[in-house]
Amino acid sequence: MNLTTYPRRVRLIDVGPRDGLQNEKQPVPTAVKVELVHRLQAAGLREIEVTSYVSPKWVPQMADNHAVMQGIERRAGVRYSVLTPNMKGLEAALQDRPDEIVVFGAASEAFSQRNINCSIAESIERFAPVVEAARNAGIAVRGAMSCTVGCPFEGDIPPERVGMLARLMKDIGVQRVDVADTIGVGTPLKVQRAIEAVLAHYDIDHVSGHFHDTYGQALANTLAALQMGVWNFQCSVAGLGGCPYAPGATGNVATEDVVYLLHGLGIDTGIDLLALAETGAWISEQLGRPTGSRAGRALLARRARATSAGEQGA
Numbered sequence: 001m002n003l004t005t006y007p008r009r010v011r012l013i014d015v016g017p018r019d020g021l022q023n024e025k026q027p028v029p030t031a032v033k034v035e036l037v038h039r040l041q042a043a044g045l046r047e048i049e050v051t052s053y054v055s056p057k058w059v060p061q062m063a064d065n066h067a068v069m070q071g072i073e074r075r076a077g078v079r080y081s082v083l084t085p086n087m088k089g090l091e092a093a094l095q096d097r098p099d100e101i102v103v104f105g106a107a108s109e110a111f112s113q114r115n116i117n118c119s120i121a122e123s124i125e126r127f128a129p130v131v132e133a134a135r136n137a138g139i140a141v142r143g144a145m146s147c148t149v150g151c152p153f154e155g156d157i158p159p160e161r162v163g164m165l166a167r168l169m170k171d172i173g174v175q176r177v178d179v180a181d182t183i184g185v186g187t188p189l190k191v192q193r194a195i196e197a198v199l200a201h202y203d204i205d206h207v208s209g210h211f212h213d214t215y216g217q218a219l220a221n222t223l224a225a226l227q228m229g230v231w232n233f234q235c236s237v238a239g240l241g242g243c244p245y246a247p248g249a250t251g252n253v254a255t256e257d258v259v260y261l262l263h264g265l266g267i268d269t270g271i272d273l274l275a276l277a278e279t280g281a282w283i284s285e286q287l288g289r290p291t292g293s294r295a296g297r298a299l300l301a302r303r304a305r306a307t308s309a310g311e312q313g314a
């Protein structure tokens with residue numbers, strides 16, 4: 001039997017505090033965001049996307065970026081990243097010393113206009129000085145690439161457009177890129193083609209997968225990316241989230257579900273799955289709804305059954 005070789009370890013970036021919470025209608029208290037970061041790092045996450053320095057008129061939920069960054073107790077070995085769409089965002093972020101900033105562009109013109117109010121070409125012009133200033137300040141730079149398989153306004157996006165965006169990101173000095181299926185319409189082959197187009201410009205160690213789960217394909221897409229050797233993924237605890245400018249899209253694939261898949265494949269993540277499931281249940285309770293993670297729900301239910309059986313046996 002020809003068994004596929006998977007990476008031996010995988011690095012997960014939990015984007016729950018940022019992507020997960022940015023679309024919440026009710027204000028989420030700063031203290032809850034800070035505690036979420038603390039719980040994620042206690043569960044073993046080594047990369048956390050904490051907040052974004054965007055216009056509070058566009059995304060009110062992230063208006064407390066400074067307070068969140070100042071509130072977290074940083075752990076050695078954990079990388080804290082933040083989104084910065086322009087120089088104004090970077091200047092604000094620099095005061096809080098993130099380890100990494102994220103510029104975010106799109107492979108779709110229509111989405112770029114709706115999300116950041118400019119064309120793809122203009123976005124790259126805006127990002128260039130942001131990338132340069134961040135790198136001069138010793139801060140790493142990631143580039144999020146939205147709509148790499150489909151766009152809520154333009155439909156299917158051909159891989160060549162994704163490759164073109166990756167080249168533009170590379171040209172301005174972005175060190176690694178995320179291949180994002182913003183609205184979760186991708187299926188494994190489409191996702192693999194998008195990644196393949198990016199691999200013409202970035203090596204496999206500098207490409208990550210970011211899959212929303214709208215059509216229930218995110219785990220299959222994760223597996224398809226793993227089969228290509230991708231070993232960095234973004235996901236969101238409890239499956240929180242979605243972009244306010246991507247109508248109809250649901251949250252990211254739940255971190256717990258990805259960890260369950262990876263551990264089942266014998267891949268090391270350094271994450272304590274039960275602690276992560278508890279974190280997913282906790283943040284969902286704070287938001288007043290059940291967790292969106294199936295693995296998280298199942299694990300906690302199994303533990304509750306075991307506890308109750310133990311109590312009855314005692």
Ligand SMILES: CC(C)(COP(=O)([O-])OP(=O)([O-])OC[C@H]1O[C@@H](n2cnc3c(N)ncnc32)[C@H](O)[C@@H]1OP(=O)([O-])[O-])[C@@H](O)C(=O)NCCC(=O)NCCSC(=O)C[C@@](C)(O)CC(=O)[O-]
Pocket residue numbers: 019022052053054055056058059083085086088089090104115116117144145146147180181182183210212242243244245
């Ligand atoms: C990019 C802008 C700012 C352009 O917005 P704009 O209106 O074109 O900006 P502007 O430069 O004309 O400025 C207009 C006003 O915004 C202020 N402003 C300008 N910049 C900032 C800033 N950085 N921080 C705070 N305020 C800012 C600026 O000071 C001014 O304030 P006013 O004079 O009117 O009071 C706006 O479109 C914006 O904030 N967009 C953010 C959209 C966003 O955050 N989307 C979600 C994140 S992306 C995502 O979720 C996808 C991802 C990454 O997860 C991957 C995937 O799944 O696809």
